[in-house]
Amino acid sequence: MYDKEMLDNFSRDYAQKCRVTDQISAELFDANGVLRGLRDKNGNGVVAGLTNISKIESFRMENGQKIPCDGNLWYRGYNVIDLVKGFEGKRYGFEEVTYLLLFGELPSPAQLKTFCEALANARHLPTNFTRDVIMKAPSADLMNSLTRSVLTLASYDDGISDSSLQTVLMQCMKLISEMPMLAVYGYHSYNHFLRDESLYIHRPQPELSTAENILLMLRPDKKYTALEAQVLDAALVLHMEHGGGNNSTFTTRVVTSAGSDTYSVIAAALSSLKGPKHGGANIKVVQMMDEIRREVSDWGDEDEVKAYLGKLVDKQAFDRKGLIYGMGHAVYSLSDPRARVFKHFVEALAIEKGREKDFALYSMIERLAPEVIAEKRKIYKGVSANVDFYSGFVYSMLDIPLELYTPIFAMARIVGWSAHRIEELVNADKIIRPAYKSIMQERDYVPMDERK
Structure with a gap:
């Protein structure tokens, strides 16, 4: 017979054991040249294959230098x-x-x-x-x-x-x-x-x-x-x-x-x-914006809005993760082309729905957030609104749950x-199989009757 309480208690007691057993220090990743998330410290992804389906541009090469550009x-x-x-x-x-x-x-x-x-x-x-x-x-x-x-x-x-x-x-x-x-x-x-x-x-x-x-x-x-x-x-x-x-x-x-x-x-x-961190990002944007509307008394006051964005980055507001959701992207720096072209549609729908005040708030945050993040964080590239910043707003205007x-x-x-x-x-050739380097210490087997 299934005993949920027993399983809950066991998993609670042993979760810490997993944490201790599986914890690997950040220094070891650096010492072994492991690019966490398959990205280097500049955010560039490890090249794992070739494709003819799409291409993303976030910088241009000029005289051997990477120059950020509009995406x-x-x-x-x-x-x-x-x-x-x-x-x-x-x-x-x-x-x-x-x-x-x-x-x-x-x-x-x-x-x-x-x-x-x-x-x-x-x-x-x-x-x-x-x-x-x-x-x-x-x-x-x-x-x-x-x-x-x-x-x-x-x-x-x-x-x-x-x-x-x-x-x-x-x-x-x-x-x-x-x-x-x-x-x-x-x-x-x-x-x-x-x-x-x-x-x-x-x-x-x-x-x-x-x-x-x-x-x-x-x-x-x-x-x-x-x-x-x-x-x-x-x-x-x-x-x-x-x-x-x-x-x-x-x-x-x-x-x-x-x-x-x-x-x-x-x-x-x-x-x-x-x-x-992937497809659910626009939900976090909508939830964050709901809190901003509740906590900021005057949506048109740039100083008040900017101060609240500072609290977000300082982990003093919303989910206290230090993020302004919808801002920044793993690839793009100066701008996300999807957000640029989509904003026109968003504005038109906001006018039809009588949500101009909300659109103005989104536009203000899009402009102020990069300033706040740059003031409070060391960033390796530009920060701009991504497509998720506006998509959640659109879905809310369409009454999509x-x-x-x-x-x-x-x-x-x-x-x-x-x-x-x-x-x-x-182009099938080989199964995709990247490598993980083991840092495990080998140990001698201990018989059951000798274990504590």
Whole structure:
């Protein structure tokens, strides 16, 4: 019989033993030349592979010197800012950019039409899957719910062990199409069974874009404005891909290199994405901003706002981690191109929603935070707002519940994961296996009757 109290007591007593046994001093990492986090002291990542899917620029070389510059991001050779401006106000971009990332070229009108039809055809869950899988074990942790659903879908696929490009592409396209359904239905199940709210399950419409269908499935009345769908569409495009070195994409390539199936690969990527240091960052931004609104009496007073930001950095406010969430990035220094292009959409939506005062506060913090951080911290590169700084604000204006923030990131990033899985398969050579240097001391075996 399961005794939770006994297990709780045991784990509490022995947790300290784990801490003492596994603690390795920072000096040993330096002495052995180990780059923690696979990044050097300047924040540069260890080169682990090659990719033709995307490129990130945060500095330029001039006369042998690294000079920080405004960040740039390219998808298959196209600047993401140009891509967003290319479809803005003309059409939805998620499907078009998905085609680009998967197949390497921008689609013609005919190719885009066929691709959208293929995605719509794939936007279909197995019979009774929502009832028998998603609703059977509702959870407030929607990322775990989403991962479970993806793994369960594997049991409905007769080609689970087929790693041919045709099969993998088909599996990826189905998961790209199904991810919004899995996430939104997971939220509705949690909202109904655990929070005692109404339950409604809306079917996606084949003629609508991914962004439109997300809003349609999420809202009780299925209604949304054109601007709401356009802003969500832009957010999805800007989160779709970000190089092979980010945690969840690297996970995708590592698990792919082991020869695992598509469902296991995407489940592993989802598990990697859910952490607050990766896909959950925008949630921390929203929570931090809620506290700032409560604690700062005059949002227009720069001195008061700046003083509170100082408390954040000094670990005297919010979660006392010393961070201004949404500021800074592992790669970018002067600016995050995604934040630059997204800010225009954010402002337009804030005006439509009557949230201009909130937008002004976000803009002020974006300007003041780098000054505060520079005054109080020794930093090796510039600090600027990243895309997560604004994405949480957008989701709140779209009335998207906090529980869905990271799943929405997953709805977008699964496109990049799929592209990297395919690229890894095409260039398959060796399993990815970095080395860890052991600092263990060898010991003589002690018989049981001699142990204390």
